Amino acid sequence: MSELKTLALRGGDFAVKYYQAGQGDDLVFLHSAGGLPAFTPELAALSKKYRVTAPLLPGWGSSGEQHLHEDVQKLVFFGWDFCDALAIERPILVGHSFGGMMAAEMAATEPRRVKKLVLIAPAGLYVEGCPMFDVFAATPAEIAKVAFHDPESPAAKAFVTPPSDPQAQIEATVAQIRALATAGRFLFPNGDRGLSERLYRIKAPTLLLWGESDRLIPRQHADVFKRLMVNAPVKLQTISQAGHVLFPEQPEAAVNAILNFCAA
Amino acid sequence: MKVNWFHLMPWRFLPPNFENEHHSVWVDIPTKLYDPARGHHLYNEYLDELEFADSMGLDGICVNEHHANAYGLMPSPNLMAAAVARRAPHANLIVLGNSIAMYNPPLRVAEEFAMLDLISGGRLVAGFPIGSSPDDNFAYGFVPATLRERYYEAHDFIKQAWSSEEPFIFNGRYNKVRYGNLFIRPVQKPHPPIWIPGGGSIETWDWTLEHDYVYCALSYLGYEYGKRVGTGYWERAAALGKDLNPYRFGYLQLICVAETDNQAEKDYAEHLEYFYNKCVHIAPEFADAPGYRTEATVRAGLRGGVGNAATAFRKGLKWKDFVDRNYVVAGSPATVRDKLTWILKDLNVGQLMALQQIGSMPKHLVLKNTELFAKEVMPSLKTIWTEEWEDRWSPRPLPQNQRAVAGQAEAR
Numbered sequence: 001m002s003e004l005k006t007l008a009l010r011g012g013d014f015a016v017k018y019y020q021a022g023q024g025d026d027l028v029f030l031h032s033a034g035g036l037p038a039f040t041p042e043l044a045a046l047s048k049k050y051r052v053t054a055p056l057l058p059g060w061g062s063s064g065e066q067h068l069h070e071d072v073q074k075l076v077f078f079g080w081d082f083c084d085a086l087a088i089e090r091p092i093l094v095g096h097s098f099g100g101m102m103a104a105e106m107a108a109t110e111p112r113r114v115k116k117l118v119l120i121a122p123a124g125l126y127v128e129g130c131p132m133f134d135v136f137a138a139t140p141a142e143i144a145k146v147a148f149h150d151p152e153s154p155a156a157k158a159f160v161t162p163p164s165d166p167q168a169q170i171e172a173t174v175a176q177i178r179a180l181a182t183a184g185r186f187l188f189p190n191g192d193r194g195l196s197e198r199l200y201r202i203k204a205p206t207l208l209l210w211g212e213s214d215r216l217i218p219r220q221h222a223d224v225f226k227r228l229m230v231n232a233p234v235k236l237q238t239i240s241q242a243g244h245v246l247f248p249e250q251p252e253a254a255v256n257a258i259l260n261f262c263a264a
Numbered sequence: 265m266k267v268n269w270f271h272l273m274p275w276r277f278l279p280p281n282f283e284n285e286h287h288s289v290w291v292d293i294p295t296k297l298y299d300p301a302r303g304h305h306l307y308n309e310y311l312d313e314l315e316f317a318d319s320m321g322l323d324g325i326c327v328n329e330h331h332a333n334a335y336g337l338m339p340s341p342n343l344m345a346a347a348v349a350r351r352a353p354h355a356n357l358i359v360l361g362n363s364i365a366m367y368n369p370p371l372r373v374a375e376e377f378a379m380l381d382l383i384s385g386g387r388l389v390a391g392f393p394i395g396s397s398p399d400d401n402f403a404y405g406f407v408p409a410t411l412r413e414r415y416y417e418a419h420d421f422i423k424q425a426w427s428s429e430e431p432f433i434f435n436g437r438y439n440k441v442r443y444g445n446l447f448i449r450p451v452q453k454p455h456p457p458i459w460i461p462g463g464g465s466i467e468t469w470d471w472t473l474e475h476d477y478v479y480c481a482l483s484y485l486g487y488e489y490g491k492r493v494g495t496g497y498w499e500r501a502a503a504l505g506k507d508l509n510p511y512r513f514g515y516l517q518l519i520c521v522a523e524t525d526n527q528a529e530k531d532y533a534e535h536l537e538y539f540y541n542k543c544v545h546i547a548p549e550f551a552d553a554p555g556y557r558t559e560a561t562v563r564a565g566l567r568g569g570v571g572n573a574a575t576a577f578r579k580g581l582k583w584k585d586f587v588d589r590n591y592v593v594a595g596s597p598a599t600v601r602d603k604l605t606w607i608l609k610d611l612n613v614g615q616l617m618a619l620q621q622i623g624s625m626p627k628h629l630v631l632k633n634t635e636l637f638a639k640e641v642m643p644s645l646k647t648i649w650t651e652e653w654e655d656r657w658s659p660r661p662l663p664q665n666q667r668a669v670a671g672q673a674e675a676r
Contacts, residue, residue: 065409066409069410069413069437070407070409070410136401136408136553136554137402137547137549137550137553138549139548139549142549170563173562174559174562174563176554177554177555177557177559177562178554178559179554180554180555181408181409181554181555182409182555183554184407184408184409184553184554184555185407185409185410185555188401188405188407188408188553188555189401189402189405190405
């Protein structure tokens with residue numbers, strides 16, 4: 001089990017919490033708008049092979065999101081500043097959903113610094129006819145309905161069940177609003193901040209990993225990512241019986257897909 | 265007490281089962297429910313009503329901004345203020361207001377407000393709302409989490425445009441102008457009074473007080489909401505060492521006056537039910553985009569157990585509920601006078617905004633409601649506070665004899 005560590009970036013503008021465990025090549029994991037409630041079993045599995053570093057992004061447990069304004073470049077600089085602070089030179093970058101968008105932006109900005117890129121149902125594109133689900137105008141129950149392959153599964157139920165303690169409930173609600181507010185800095189209202197015009201810069205071998213029944217960011221987005229990443233070898237892999245939140249639904253398949261790709 | 269007359273300009277012709285058949289009155293309402301042929305007459309009807317309020321001696325007439333909204337048909341309140349400025353020559357023009365975060369550049373607001381102040385001879389109140397989440401975020405696409413910094417920047421820009429004697433450079437985060445230059449100058453010096461319509465967010469109270477502006481509590485929940493906001497606002501005023509001058513505080517109240525209490529119910533019940541069941545049938549997911557409210561306000565709201573205001577309306581309330589809960593002050597002139605006097609004194613209000621066209625209310629009832637109010641209720645309200653307090657926040661127009669008269673205007 002990995003404990004949270006902390007570091008300060010940019011003179012303290014950002015107080016960053018992060019997990020770090022394992023040995024080997026660096027793998028940096030960027031979480032989704034759902035945040036990172038713990039060093040999950042999936043990250044633990046990856047850390048058997050790699051040194052896994054997983055920051056809580058500002059707005060999700062780390063502070064300073066107001067300094068990002070709504071500027072993608074500031075988010076990218078945050079990501080690379082974080083790597084620099086930990087002397088992570090050329091990581092495998094893995095990002096899920098919001099984190100996938102951020103990983104793609106980081107890779108487009110510093111194409112030579114990314115060894116491999118794993119984009120798990122990344123956000124960041126507007127695709128005509130199948131826009132990403134509007135998470136900013138939805139209740140948790142509505143989000144669960146589109147995020148999970150099986151909205152009746154225990155994982156989905158846990159997602160929509162608030163804590164029983166009233167104080168914890170307030171904190172959970174505040175945290176949830178803060179997370180979506182921060183995601184909204186870069187995804188509101190249509191999920192598009194111009195990434196489509198930057199994807200050509202990515203050079204790292206890339207795995208696009210998508211749940212077959214993703215209704216939050218439809219599968220069509222994968223095809224557009226692949227089509228626009230003209231300078232990177234891209235492998236598209238889908239996982240059956242999985243929605244947008246791949247890990248709780250198909251942990252083994254998702255972890256194996258990443259490990260196999262990274263080892264290849 | 266200043267007694268002002270507020271118009272929301274609702275669409276009066278929503279279908280009977282609207283609230284059950286449609287998702288929301290705001291943001292994604294189907295455009296097929298609008299009819300331009302009727303819309304032409306409706307705008308003119310509503311402009312007639314604003315002009316009637318002016319002729320009845322109301323201190324001000326108020327218009328506001330909404331988008332994709334069937335209870336507020338004024339995407340541009342400035343157009344409406346301009347449309348009545350010449351035919352309503354007495355009342356203050358209270359534009360509550362322009363959602364300044366969304367104007368690019370905000371110089372546009374400085375210009376249009378200067379124009380309104382000039383056309384009206386200095387009768388303008390400049391309202392600067394941050395804007396609602398349905399309007400700013402969902403209808404106009406602005407990022408919720410940065411709306412407030414856009415708002416403060418726009419405010420600074422407009423103030424600078426009004427006050428700067430020469431061209432200036434504005435170099436904000438969101439607005440950059442090399443030659444900021446408001447050649448047309450507002451009549452009022454240094455600028456028209458600024459009023460802030462707010463939704464009860466804590467930071468806005470402090471900011472409004474620090475800038476010495478009027479804070480306006482605009483809601484459809486009457487005293488219930490007014491008490492909560494008023495209490496918080498006056499506590500902050502005291503904490504910041506400000507005087508408790510009631511003219512710092514504006515308050516909107518739905519008002520229905522008839523010959524008797526019973527007649528009021530006969531005349532107005534149907535239109536209030538239309539208002540509370542249809543006009544404020546707002547989908548909760550559009551009420552409040554994540555990041556629109558600050559974390560402090562979210563916490564305060566949660567701690568106070570205050571749910572989403574939009575959902576409170578979905579309960580099929582009837583006339584008696586509206587009256588008992590003081591959402592509306594209704595009845596005979598005596599009833600309305602007594603209750604309003606109590607509310608306004610209790611909340612320490614100096615700027616009343618009377619909402620008298622409500623929901624589907626047709627013109628003849630609007631005129632009746634307004635005339636009875638103006639003649640039988642307003643005179644006694646206007647005497648409240650005049651002994652103890654000075655209104656430092658209302659327009660200072662040119663003297664009547666120096667103002668242009670429509671039809672006879674000529675510059676010399």
